[in-house]
Amino acid sequence: MARITHADIGDRLTPQATFTVAGVGTDPTQIVVKQQTPAGVESTVTTASSPGTLTTASTPLARMSAGVFKLSPGIAANAAGHWLLRFEATGTAESAEDFQYDVDPSEFYDDAGVSAQALVSLTDAKDWLQVQNVDTSGDLEIVRTINDVSQRFTERAQREFKVNGTNPQARLFDVDATAIQYGVIAVGDLTAVTTSTTSPTGVRIIGTDWATQLSQVPAASFFTFPVNRAAWEPIRRIAFGTGVLPIQAGYRVEVTGTFGFPSVPGDVRDAVLDAVVAKLDRKVEHYSQDLGASTGGGEGTNVVVFAGRTQYLSMPPSSIEVARRYADPAVA
Secondary structure (H helix, E strand, C coil), rough: CCCCEEEEEEEEEEEEEEECCCCCCCCEEEEEEEEEEEEEECCEEEECCCHHHCCCCCCCEEEEEECCEEECCCCCCCCEEEEEEEEEECCCCCCEEEEEEEEEECCCHHHHHHCCCCCCCCCCCCHHHHHEEEEEEEHHHHHHHHHHHHHHHHHHCCCCCCCCCCCCEEEEEEEHHHHHHHEEEEEEEEECCCCCCCCCCCCEEEECCCCEEEEECCHHHHHEECCCCCCCEEEEEEECCCCCCCCCCCCCCEEEEEEECCCCCCHHHHHHHHHHHHHHHCCCCCHHHHHCCCCCCCCCEEEEECCCCEECCCCCCCHHHHHHHCCCCCCC
């Protein structure tokens, strides 16, 4: 495979292949050019049945000289990621040549490839990495790491820092023993309840058939908790006031609103950035030396002991500690 070439979104990818026989440039009988996009979609760019008749002005494949062929005007790099191209030749000059282009992410296209659930941006991570004196030229790797670490942190905290799906949305919540006894429904992470002129409130009580609306709860008849929330802090529970239809086992409560956190808390951002740095800033020479278990303790190690059990950590202990603080307490 030829050396990897870096390109930007909007560039033209113009690989050039050379075919020889005994060191002399020779035109093949046929050339097939294939491509694979960053999404993994493979296709044939062109099939040249008489390559020797092509000229430097031919498209999409040009003949630069005997045995030398180049894509012209080339493949439009319209997405960030790994682009693969392959020239396959038959005849006396039968051979194949592969090319790889790494098209770097751009903040001007698809948020640089950072997922909707990512807890930091590419620019955040690059700035953090620069502070740590780490080379930031591999933007594709940084984006992939941001997405992976954000998902890992979210799963560890079991909180919805970024909404799954598109807001506003309606969600159903089962009526449990706490709801029956105290009139309180846990709603996960909710920024705001939807209200409008046509629908006075986004809270409805649904009957045991899980379809029939029994009550549209007036806005003045429910309360959101915590009462005094920080700017980043979401609603966690909705409590019904007196006069609301009593909720019973088998009922559901439908809440329409803006889910997720109002904004990603600062300590969460820092914890995710620390985990991104920890994953990217490593020089591995030998697995047993660099990535093997280390039990010396401290933040630089990947093994800590809990109640006599050794556990391997997927993030730095300081990042895991932040995730645990946001997780709901386990009830035995």
